[in-house]
Amino acid sequence: MQPGKTVRPGQELARLISCAAPLITAELDERGFRQTHLGQQAEFRPLGGGPALRAEVIQRVAPSFTPGEARALPQVILRPVTPPEGCETGRLGAVHFH
Secondary structure, eight states, rough: OOOOOOOOTTTTOOOOOOOTTEEEEEOHHHHHHHHHOTTTTEEEEETTTTOEEEEEEEEEOOOOOOTTTOOOOOOOEEEEEEESOOHHHHOEEEEEEO
């Protein structure tokens, strides 16, 4: 956000996180998005190593083509089955759906 920019109702400005309830966001192509469903099991494998996290799909977010929003790919939000220790954010990796 920059000074002088217009903010629309419902536009995401910030995202607060809870270390007690971490989430994983995966961007998918349309085909992959259509093949996912709520409750689907998945595994997040961190880039560069580290333990994989089992997770479950809790939300599907269709792409947004609203001017001013950078998200043009569909997203799937996952909740780890067993939350990781600590409060690490911003990890990159791959999500594999079962």
